[in-house]
Amino acid sequence: MQRAAAAAVRALRGARVPPGRARVPPGWARSAAARAPPRGLLYGRHGEPAAVLQLKDLEVAKLGDSDVHIKMLAAPINPADINMIQGTYAILSELPAVGGNEGVGQVVKVGSCVTSMKPGDWVIPADAGLGTWRTEAVFPEETLLRVPGDIPVLCAATLSVNPCTAYRMLADFETLRPGDSVIQNAANSGVGQAVIQIAKAFGIRTINVVRDRPDLPKLVERLMSLGADHVITEEMLRKPDMKDLFKSIPKPRLALNCVGGKSTTEMLRHLQPKGTMVTYGGMAKQPVMVPVSAFIFKDVKLRGFWMTQWKKDQMHNKDSLKSMVESLCELVRKGQLTAPACTEVPLEDYRTALEASMKPFTSSKQILIL
Amino acid sequence: MQRAAAAAVRALRGARVPPGRARVPPGWARSAAARAPPRGLLYGRHGEPAAVLQLKDLEVAKLGDSDVHIKMLAAPINPADINMIQGTYAILSELPAVGGNEGVGQVVKVGSCVTSMKPGDWVIPADAGLGTWRTEAVFPEETLLRVPGDIPVLCAATLSVNPCTAYRMLADFETLRPGDSVIQNAANSGVGQAVIQIAKAFGIRTINVVRDRPDLPKLVERLMSLGADHVITEEMLRKPDMKDLFKSIPKPRLALNCVGGKSTTEMLRHLQPKGTMVTYGGMAKQPVMVPVSAFIFKDVKLRGFWMTQWKKDQMHNKDSLKSMVESLCELVRKGQLTAPACTEVPLEDYRTALEASMKPFTSSKQILIL
Structure with missing residues (x-):
């Protein structure tokens, strides 16, 4: 968690510069000149998610040797995400923070020491607190886990919790x-x-x-x-x-x-x-x-x-985590494990998604498409 | 427990003959001709102990090859004993039954196949439900455990629970x-x-x-x-x-x-x-x-x-039970484990003892001297 929190803080460094302005790193800016600037759902204080979350342009941190630059594909809204924003959960991110703990991203670029993933790979968080409700981010390799790219994106996005x-x-x-x-x-x-x-x-x-x-x-x-x-x-x-x-x-x-x-x-x-x-x-x-x-x-x-605690306990040896994710992906491929009923919502419509996720008797998981 | 219950029932067989008359086995009768007949606190139905318990003469069952004839020395009144008589405990003895689950006795005679104890040894119950509030009884060897005779009798009487x-x-x-x-x-x-x-x-x-x-x-x-x-x-x-x-x-x-x-x-x-x-x-x-x-x-x-369950689980291998009892006796010898505050009460005064044992804030354990 310490590592994930530090990574989240580093990834957020730009949030303290005037909002609306993103300092896009040069490498990324070149290859994605035509793309929208990186954005994310940011909260600077605890409270009701619809009141405190704001969609803002974010800086993507400089890629270190052990870092991985990912473009997020999809990220669900889970009850724990809501409680973390409300400030009632057992672990809280350092503020300001990007919401979301789960999701799937695709690797864009890796640092020179990264061995377990390469551009094009799909990755999911190996730890809580990363802040997944954003379009792209740079995270340390150790906070991510590669997943096969041949499972449905909604399955991958909802696999890690x-x-x-x-x-x-x-x-x-x-x-x-x-x-x-x-x-x-x-x-x-x-x-x-x-x-x-x-x-x-x-x-x-x-x-x-x-x-x-x-x-x-x-x-x-x-x-x-x-x-x-x-x-x-x-x-x-x-x-x-x-x-x-x-x-x-x-x-x-x-x-x-x-x-x-x-x-x-x-x-x-x-x-x-x-x-x-x-x-x-x-x-x-x-x-x-x-x-x-x-x-x-x-x-x-x-x-x-x-x-969250279980994953924290595996931080220095991910064998159990990897073998579990492999087993689960195998079940997905065989059609024995499907994603829950999902409603896909564009990032811009996050207020609708938050509202829907907090309704009682809700049967459909809200997934932000990033 | 099945074994203990069967033993208790066998030991009680005489309770179904007209009360007040004991069929003392010939061997015992010879050596104990001058002694009072075997007696015990018997209950034929569940209810408040003072109302349903009666001090009666009891028959002592015939000594089988694997049986041990013991003279009880002392037996405490524990809360579980009360609950068993009230009929509210998780295990109940077949009725009529003798009250009491704990105590210490001295071996009088052993069956021809008995190897773990000899006349003169002190023994405590290895299982619940034996019915210890009596002056003497015949029990199967496997329901008893030898304890050293060099610890205070009140310690031995209160050791097994x-x-x-x-x-x-x-x-x-x-x-x-x-x-x-x-x-x-x-x-x-x-x-x-x-x-x-x-x-x-x-x-x-x-x-x-x-x-x-x-x-x-x-x-x-x-x-x-x-x-x-x-x-x-x-x-x-x-x-x-x-x-x-x-x-x-x-x-x-x-x-x-x-x-x-x-x-x-x-x-x-x-x-x-x-x-x-x-x-x-x-x-x-x-x-x-x-x-x-x-x-x-x-x-x-x-x-x-x-x-009670732990002891039941050890019925076929008493090594853990024996080693625990040895450790506890060693603590007793060193003065590191003493009997709780006790009030010794002659068997005849059992009503006083029962009453005292059921008082709130009671700090003294009632021990029937047999």
Whole structure:
């Protein structure tokens, strides 16, 4: 994160010169003379994104020996991006900052010491805090990771947070075998949809909890088409009928929690003895409540997961990150992992995209096209 | 537990013959002709202990090849014993049953295949549910464990639950090194006092949370004399002054929770990132509440511990159990582990003992002398 923050600050150096004027580096200026100047969504203070974000011309930092100059292709708006701008997230960028933590870019030029990527390659962030809502940037090689260019651009743009979170939670907490089951709430979220697809690809069955809503049958159909074994509402989770469900599917050894509050306590009740619940979000803004007996007599384990921290821990050895990204891209190629429902929005229309991304029950991820 | 339950049922076979009449096996009858007939505290239905327990003459089962005939010396009244009689515990004995799960006995006679103990040895239960509130019994060898006869009888009688729970929780969840710290609530409980002493012996510092009470200074003094580094009330736990405490002692890597509710949430706040909280009791009868952020951003781990289950898991290989008991006896010999404050009560006065054991703020463990 320190490295990413420093890179973001360096990339932003120009933001402190009079706005509207970009000091485009000579090399880039020559080859892209006809192009629009580099721009990005910048915030100088924390607050509501629509109020504090401004689309400004940005300077692109000088390319150092270990740096990579990229043109961004697409970058999604994720809930954590919103919270970082609001100033409520666990990590905050030094201000002024460019918004966005995820996305895909194409390499334009590399520094003389860069070995892992070359012009034309697609790259995604290997760390949070880079600021991806911009048209181009210079970042240190180590903050980026090459991805194959043969997957859809929207898949690449949304690969480094949600599918990676889903992959790690399925891999790192319980040794799941084909036929085992996993239960998750917020199953319609980006992570939720990735969990359904990755689990399906590995023969693991999923019980998916969603909030009741007017278009429930449509949602159920969509999640089933992704590979969900069961889709139930939070109300159904509390009913004795759940017993019937467990006649055809084993009790889950892993529960993935993105909600908190009562919903989570109910989900936990169905976990196998000695099973693990992993919390990675708290949409209900309520604590996780666990009956003492679940710990003592059922020996359940409660853990947490944060992709940002995981990536930070891999900064000096990216083998696990690379092998995960390769596996995920392989699933994409096989059609087993698709991008979530997306709405592509030109950078100029970022206010519309921000507004849409903050609506409750939103099912479509807003992707800025850069 | 199946084995222990079967043993308890066998040992009780006589309880179904007219009460007050004991069918004493011939061998025992000869050598103990002058002694009172075997007696025990029996319950035929679940309910309040004082109402359902009756002191009755009991038959001692015939000694099988793999059995051990013991004369009980002393047996404590623990909270779990009360809950089992009330019918509210996670495991219940087949009725009618003899109360009590812990205690020390002396071997009178062994079956022809018994190798691990001989007449005169002291033994403690290796499993829950044996029914220790009786003067003598025949149990299978595998449900008992030999202990050295050179430790105080009250130490031996109270060794198999609380000190073992404390030992395992300190050993099995975090790799603690001298200088590390542990925080625990209900620090005045039997387990709490054992945690203080065992931690002290291994150079681990303890922060001990107790409820405020009229004789607080006396309690603080007693826990400090056992080796506590800090004794604080639940109110102090919530105050900003806690910062000062952590100037002289590192934040705990392990929290031991026997309470639940708000007290536990407060305790959790002081845990080191990536630390573990182990829940082994729920005195407040409230769930454990954990802010989602503690899981995601602090990566705390929540686990549970139940000595009964641990022992059950060791049934086929008692090496860990034996080595733990040896370590604990060594601490006893060195004066580093003492029995909790005890009140010795003759078996006949069991109602007084039960009543005293169920009083709030009780600091003295009731021990039936058999």
